Structure formats: structure tokens, C-alpha cells
Amino acid sequence: MERGDVEVSSRSFAELTTLQVGGSPALVLSCRSAESVADVVRTLDAEGVPLLIVGGGSNLVVGDDVSDLVAVVLEDGGEPEIEEKTGLVRAFAGLVWDGVVAATVDAGLGGLECLSGIPGSVGATPVQNVGAYGAEVSQTLHRVQLFDRASGETSWVMPESLDLAYRYSNLKFTSRAVVTAVEFQLTTDGQSAPLRFGELARRLGVTAGEAGQDGDVRRPVAEVRDMVLELRRGKGMVLDPHDHDTWSAGSFFTNPVVDRAVADDVQRIVASTRGEQDAAAMPRFPAGPADAVDSLEKLSAAWLIERAGFSRGWHVPGNDRAGLSSKHTLALTNRGSATSADIVALARAVRDGVREAFGVALVPEPVWIGVTLDDE
Structure with missing residues (x-):
């Protein structure tokens, strides 16, 4: 596996991801061509070495103990x-x-x-x-x-x-x-x-x-x-190294797709707790065939998060190392010194709060490596 377009280095996942959290892999192999990616992955697989493919690192939540992994990083190179x-x-x-x-x-x-x-x-x-x-x-x-x-x-x-x-x-x-x-x-x-x-x-x-x-x-x-x-x-959704609101994995939760009856229940809860006017403005959109017996609807995760009592900039009490973006409640952000555990604690609090308020389960969009959102 000797190629001129493969670079070997030592970097942590805090350096390789936009959330800027995560420990150090055993090795970082950077590839700048389709051929080098195939060669590297083929070689590591043949040796039974655990690996993680990393692009821009914008959709990863990585734990601190990942020293058994080799990070295969697809580096920017050339033009389309x-x-x-x-x-x-x-x-x-x-x-x-x-x-x-x-x-x-x-x-x-x-x-x-x-x-x-x-x-x-x-x-x-x-x-x-x-x-x-x-x-x-x-x-x-x-x-x-x-x-x-x-x-x-x-x-x-x-x-x-x-x-x-x-x-x-x-x-x-x-x-x-x-x-x-x-x-x-x-x-x-x-x-x-x-x-x-x-x-x-x-x-x-x-x-x-x-x-x-x-x-x-x-x-x-x-x-x-x-x-x-x-x-x-x-909304803080364009990466800026000087702006902690952009130290995120983008929209952290996907917009939930639920049965129409569930959407109706959510709307009734909002009407009883926040008033008819707010309930009438609830975002809900068709998410399946219009003639389906049990029609599906897509709700807004950000809207649910806010109605569950989470405001921009909210953080777990006593832990301000991670918090919701001050610009957008759907982004969970590293305020400069967060660890993966801090991000997990924040994500759990938001997920559980929405579930308790509306009975709707928010599903995280990022890929989780060496850490889990499930309660321990």
C-alpha cells in the first residue's frame, strides 16, 4: 500500500470533525483519489483492521476512546x-x-x-x-x-x-x-x-x-x-472556526415522520398548553401517498424542540460546555471545550424533553462512533 496520494498522520477526531470532539484514532490515512481509497480500505480489511471513513466530518459524533480505529480520510483534491x-x-x-x-x-x-x-x-x-x-x-x-x-x-x-x-x-x-x-x-x-x-x-x-x-x-x-x-x-449553519454556533453537526435531529393521528395529538397538546393560535401554525406536511389509509406527516423537529421548552442557547444546567446554537435550536454546538459526553448529555436532554412533552421520538441525524445516545 505505497501510493503517492496517501498521507499518514496523527490527528484526533476533534481535529477531523465539525463538532470538534472525539479522541485520537490509531492512525490517520488521508486519500486524495478514488483509487487510493479503494487500495487503503482493501488492505485494511484484508488485515482485519477496524476503520472509519471520514469525509468532512460534519455528520459524526465520536467518543473519546477510539484508539482501535484507523481513520481513512477522504481529502479534498482536484476539481470536479x-x-x-x-x-x-x-x-x-x-x-x-x-x-x-x-x-x-x-x-x-x-x-x-x-x-x-x-x-x-x-x-x-x-x-x-x-x-x-x-x-x-x-x-x-x-x-x-x-x-x-x-x-x-x-x-x-x-x-x-x-x-x-x-x-x-x-x-x-x-x-x-x-x-x-x-x-x-x-x-x-x-x-x-x-x-x-x-x-x-x-x-x-x-x-x-x-x-x-x-x-x-x-x-x-x-x-x-x-x-x-x-x-x-x-442560522449558524455555515462553518466558521471563530463562531461556536457553527461548531456543530448541522441539523442534529431529523424531522419526525409520524402517523396523522400522532400529529393531531401533538397539535391538541400545543393548543392546550400554548393556545389555539400557536397550534394552528404548527408545521405539518404530507410525507406519504395521499390516498394511504394511514397517512404519514412530517413535523418540524426545531418547532417541537422550542415548544418543549428549549430555547436558543439552552444548555444542561451546570454544563455550558455544550449548548443549543444561539441562532437555531436544531443545532447542538460545542461552545469551545465540550467533550463527546457533553454533546451526548445535551442530546439526551432535548430528545427526552420532546418525548415527554409530545410523545414524539426525535432521531439523531449524525453517525455515532464509540458513543451512544441510548441511556446507559
């Missing part, structure tokens, strides 16, 4: 391959995601602009079907290159084989394959994807009647990207 005439974009999994989005916008291609500012690397986007502001990666995925750890082979697969759903693919929480490259099929007319997200649409001057599930209102990609970045910065 962009075919401006066809809209086809190919990117190595280690490339910084927002850099790829910026390059597609500069090329006048549409489809990724609503996903601007999301931290992390390209390889993570299909794994968890990254989404924001009414768009998901699944809407533009063309192919995904996977290194299959069982066969030791690398091949391109179609999105249909990944069981893509809300913040999910069949790659998530498994170790069966490693994403080494991704292809996206974008539009070439310089216009964004249809605007589906109310807050973004309003800020861009799109009326409520124009936007929505059936609307196809679009705007120039650069205009949409600029507004998305402005919105994300306002």
Missing part, C-alpha cells in the same frame, strides 16, 4: 469534472461539497444551488441523501461509484439501487461499501430547481401561491445560492 453543455458533473468523494456546488453555479448549471453551504464532502451526500430548502441530492444523482468491501471491486451504480428516502440510503449505518465518486445530472439553462421551501421562496420574492409542491417557479442559480448562504449563515 463539469460538462457545461450536457450538465453532467463528476466529483471525487473527498471534494468539499460546497466547493462543488459553487463550481456548478459558476458554470450556470442548476440543481444543487439549494444545497449551498452544507459542510462536508461529496461522498457523504448520497449516503444520507443530503437535503435542504426543499431540495435533496436524490433529485440530481446520476450515478454513484462504490468500492464494495466484500468483493473488493469498484463499480458505478444507479440511484435506484440505493433505496433513497428522507435522509436515508441503504449505505447509511452500514459498512458494505465506500462512496468514491459521484455523478450529478444538472440543468443547463442557468435556472434553479423549482422553489419548494417557503422561507427561501419568500426571501426571493416568490409569493406563496407561486411556490409549493406543484409550483415550478425558478430563479437564476447564483441568486438562489446567495440567498441560501445568507439564510444558513443567519
Whole structure:
């Protein structure tokens, strides 16, 4: 395993993740090509060495005792391959995601602009079907290159084989394959994807009647990207090493998908505790086939957290090393000296508070390594 595009170093997960918590692995191997990733993983697997694939580290909560692991880090290197005439974009999994989005916008291609500012690397986007502001990666995925750890082979697969759903693919929480490259099929007319997200649409001057599930209102990609970045910065969702509100794993809990009856129960609880007006404004959106007998609805995790009594900046009493962002209650943040235990304590408090208030279980979005949210 001697390659010029593999670098050996010693770093802690506090240096490798956006939450900036976690102990030191046995070794850090940084790879800058799909071929080097495959070679490194193949070699470590053959030797039975436990490993963790790390991209931008924006979706990891890592414990302090991880010295048995080797961190295989997909480092940023090179530029995405962009075919401006066809809209086809190919990117190595280690490339910084927002850099790829910026390059597609500069090329006048549409489809990724609503996903601007999301931290992390390209390889993570299909794994968890990254989404924001009414768009998901699944809407533009063309192919995904996977290194299959069982066969030791690398091949391109179609999105249909990944069981893509809300913040999910069949790659998530498994170790069966490693994403080494991704292809996206974008539009070439310089216009964004249809605007589906109310807050973004309003800020861009799109009326409520124009936007929505059936609307196809679009705007120039650069205009949409600029507004998305402005919105994300306002919520502390664009990484800034000098701003502790951004020392997070992004949106920590997924928006819960529940039966309609459960959503009705939540709304009744809010009406009785906070008033009819607040209950009437509760975000709830269809999350399954409209003709289903037991219709599913998606609720807002941030809205539930706030109605359960958690405010921006809240922290576990007596422990201010970790706290909710002062800008956005869905982000759990390291205030500068937090450990993984501090993040876990904060996450448990918020999860348990929402469950006690509404009977709804919040599910964390990050991947947990060497630590668990389950009560000990």
C-alpha cells in the first residue's frame, strides 16, 4: 500500500470533525483519489483492521476512546469534472461539497444551488441523501461509484439501487461499501430547481401561491445560492472556526415522520398548553401517498424542540460546555471545550424533553462512533 496520494498522520477526531470532539484514532490515512481509497480500505480489511471513513466530518459524533480505529480520510483534491453543455458533473468523494456546488453555479448549471453551504464532502451526500430548502441530492444523482468491501471491486451504480428516502440510503449505518465518486445530472439553462421551501421562496420574492409542491417557479442559480448562504449563515449553519454556533453537526435531529393521528395529538397538546393560535401554525406536511389509509406527516423537529421548552442557547444546567446554537435550536454546538459526553448529555436532554412533552421520538441525524445516545 505505497501510493503517492496517501498521507499518514496523527490527528484526533476533534481535529477531523465539525463538532470538534472525539479522541485520537490509531492512525490517520488521508486519500486524495478514488483509487487510493479503494487500495487503503482493501488492505485494511484484508488485515482485519477496524476503520472509519471520514469525509468532512460534519455528520459524526465520536467518543473519546477510539484508539482501535484507523481513520481513512477522504481529502479534498482536484476539481470536479463539469460538462457545461450536457450538465453532467463528476466529483471525487473527498471534494468539499460546497466547493462543488459553487463550481456548478459558476458554470450556470442548476440543481444543487439549494444545497449551498452544507459542510462536508461529496461522498457523504448520497449516503444520507443530503437535503435542504426543499431540495435533496436524490433529485440530481446520476450515478454513484462504490468500492464494495466484500468483493473488493469498484463499480458505478444507479440511484435506484440505493433505496433513497428522507435522509436515508441503504449505505447509511452500514459498512458494505465506500462512496468514491459521484455523478450529478444538472440543468443547463442557468435556472434553479423549482422553489419548494417557503422561507427561501419568500426571501426571493416568490409569493406563496407561486411556490409549493406543484409550483415550478425558478430563479437564476447564483441568486438562489446567495440567498441560501445568507439564510444558513443567519442560522449558524455555515462553518466558521471563530463562531461556536457553527461548531456543530448541522441539523442534529431529523424531522419526525409520524402517523396523522400522532400529529393531531401533538397539535391538541400545543393548543392546550400554548393556545389555539400557536397550534394552528404548527408545521405539518404530507410525507406519504395521499390516498394511504394511514397517512404519514412530517413535523418540524426545531418547532417541537422550542415548544418543549428549549430555547436558543439552552444548555444542561451546570454544563455550558455544550449548548443549543444561539441562532437555531436544531443545532447542538460545542461552545469551545465540550467533550463527546457533553454533546451526548445535551442530546439526551432535548430528545427526552420532546418525548415527554409530545410523545414524539426525535432521531439523531449524525453517525455515532464509540458513543451512544441510548441511556446507559
